[in-house]
Structure formats: structure tokens, C-alpha cells
Amino acid sequence: MRLREQITGGEWAVGTKLPGETALAKSLGVGRSTVREALRALAGAGLVQARQGAGVFVIATRPKEDWSTRLRQAAITDVYEVRMLVEVEAAQLAAQRRTDDDIAALHGALARRRDAVDAGHAEFVEADIALHEAVVAAAHNPVLNGLFTEFVPVLKQRLLDLVELLNLPSDNPNHGDEGHAALVNAVVRSDAEAAGRALRDELTQTLALLHSL
Known part of the structure; x- marks a missing residue:
């Protein structure tokens, strides 16, 4: 108008x-x-x-940007820094609150991530993020879950770009498997400190990789 x-x-x-x-x-x-x-x-x-x-x-001459728009426009390194804060806390809560259903979902997500190694870049990224979604869901905090859901579209596209750029996981079929397995195992055995550490280590490595590009 x-x-x-x-x-x-x-x-x-x-x-x-x-x-x-x-x-x-x-x-x-x-x-x-x-x-x-x-x-x-x-x-x-x-x-x-x-x-x-x-x-x-x-009260303004420029429309305010919603959260989703800001995420799409943000540098991926900035997104990862905030993602780390959200997911590390979620992993620690998941270790304290996970249920038997959550354990089954985590094991299933880890298995699908492993199966997706040979399925193509898009499928691998989908499976990787699905595992992280399962960890956040196990925290049973709707606010954390909603916040992570906002990150997902941006993460999928940016991670797909990264995977294709570095030709992962083709260059390393087991890329990240050890860290993700450690994360799942820590949540399953209710070790909050280990769960947070495993996730922090994984995201720190990816963030360092992003900074190097």
C-alpha cells in the first residue's frame, strides 16, 4: 500500500x-x-x-526483521556460535531427562546417520541434523526445541554447502561418527557433563573449519 x-x-x-x-x-x-x-x-x-x-x-521507517530473516542473513559462524550455546545446554538436559523412547530415537538417528554416508550429500545433512533434533527433543524443553527448530532451515542449507564444498563425507566416510556416538552414549548413560563436552567438541571443530574457509 x-x-x-x-x-x-x-x-x-x-x-x-x-x-x-x-x-x-x-x-x-x-x-x-x-x-x-x-x-x-x-x-x-x-x-x-x-x-x-x-x-x-x-516509530520507524524500516520494517523490523523477524528472527527467521535475521538467521538467513547471518554469517554461518555467528549462527554456529549461538547454536553451540543452545545445543550444549540441550544435550546436558537431555542426559538428565531422556526417556526410554528418547534412547530408542537417539540410537535410530545415529544408525540413520551412518546409513546416509553413501546416500548423497543432502541425505547425509538431513540425517545429521535429525540426530541433533533428537538430542534437543530429549531435553523436553519446548522453548529449546522451538528455538532449535528456527535454526534448522538455515543449518540444512549452510551445512549442505559445506559438505559439498569439502566433499564430505566422501573424503571421510566416518566423518563425525565418533563424536556423534560419544554424544549419544553420554545422553543414554545420563552423563550430562560428557554429553555437553561431546557436543561442544563437535561444534567447535566445525566452527574452526568454517573460520578457515
């Missing part, structure tokens, strides 16, 4: 009070319901804010 263009173009400066719905509808040549929907959308984008009894004010 033209109102958004006017705000992002600087026609309405930050702090400016917008005209009322009737005046906006008339100036834009649309109905009041259209203006009302547009204002809701602009508020959702972080451009305007309605103040009780005062009206609608411009």
Missing part, C-alpha cells in the same frame, strides 16, 4: 502522528477498512504504533 511506501520513503518522519482513518482513506483513495488493515500490517512490521487516546504514530 502507498502508506507503507510513504513511511519507508521518509514522507512520514519518525514521531509523526498519522492522520485519522477517514482522512487517510480519502487521501489514499481507499476505504476505511483497507486503511485499518494496512495500519495493522504496518504495526506488525514495527513501523507504526497506536497510542491509546492519542492516535497512530510512526
Whole structure:
């Protein structure tokens, strides 16, 4: 809508009070319901804010970026640093909270990761991330699980790029298997310290590799 263009173009400066719905509808040549929907959308984008009894004010000239957008635009090294914080904690909680069903899921995910070595790059990345998802799920914390879910699309694409660039796991069929097995075994035997250490070591190695490219 033209109102958004006017705000992002600087026609309405930050702090400016917008005209009322009737005046906006008339100036834009649309109905009041259209203006009302547009204002809701602009508020959702972080451009305007309605103040009780005062009206609608411009609070920004650039729409705010949601979390998913920021992740897609972030450097993979930055993503990995945050991923490490999230997953190490999740691994430690998983070791304390895992159930018999979680143990079965972890063993199954590790086996699928091993089977995916010869299945192609995309399948290997899918299986690798699925194992990490199983670890996070075993922490039984919906917030951690939701946060990791936000990382997954970015991780899949960036890891696929890395695997293809380095031709992994073709150059090393057992790439990362020892570390992932150590992670699973630590969670299964409820060793939180070892689980956190195994995951931290794995992600630190990958992060160092990313920094070297």
C-alpha cells in the first residue's frame, strides 16, 4: 500500500502522528477498512504504533526483521556460535531427562546417520541434523526445541554447502561418527557433563573449519 511506501520513503518522519482513518482513506483513495488493515500490517512490521487516546504514530521507517530473516542473513559462524550455546545446554538436559523412547530415537538417528554416508550429500545433512533434533527433543524443553527448530532451515542449507564444498563425507566416510556416538552414549548413560563436552567438541571443530574457509 502507498502508506507503507510513504513511511519507508521518509514522507512520514519518525514521531509523526498519522492522520485519522477517514482522512487517510480519502487521501489514499481507499476505504476505511483497507486503511485499518494496512495500519495493522504496518504495526506488525514495527513501523507504526497506536497510542491509546492519542492516535497512530510512526516509530520507524524500516520494517523490523523477524528472527527467521535475521538467521538467513547471518554469517554461518555467528549462527554456529549461538547454536553451540543452545545445543550444549540441550544435550546436558537431555542426559538428565531422556526417556526410554528418547534412547530408542537417539540410537535410530545415529544408525540413520551412518546409513546416509553413501546416500548423497543432502541425505547425509538431513540425517545429521535429525540426530541433533533428537538430542534437543530429549531435553523436553519446548522453548529449546522451538528455538532449535528456527535454526534448522538455515543449518540444512549452510551445512549442505559445506559438505559439498569439502566433499564430505566422501573424503571421510566416518566423518563425525565418533563424536556423534560419544554424544549419544553420554545422553543414554545420563552423563550430562560428557554429553555437553561431546557436543561442544563437535561444534567447535566445525566452527574452526568454517573460520578457515
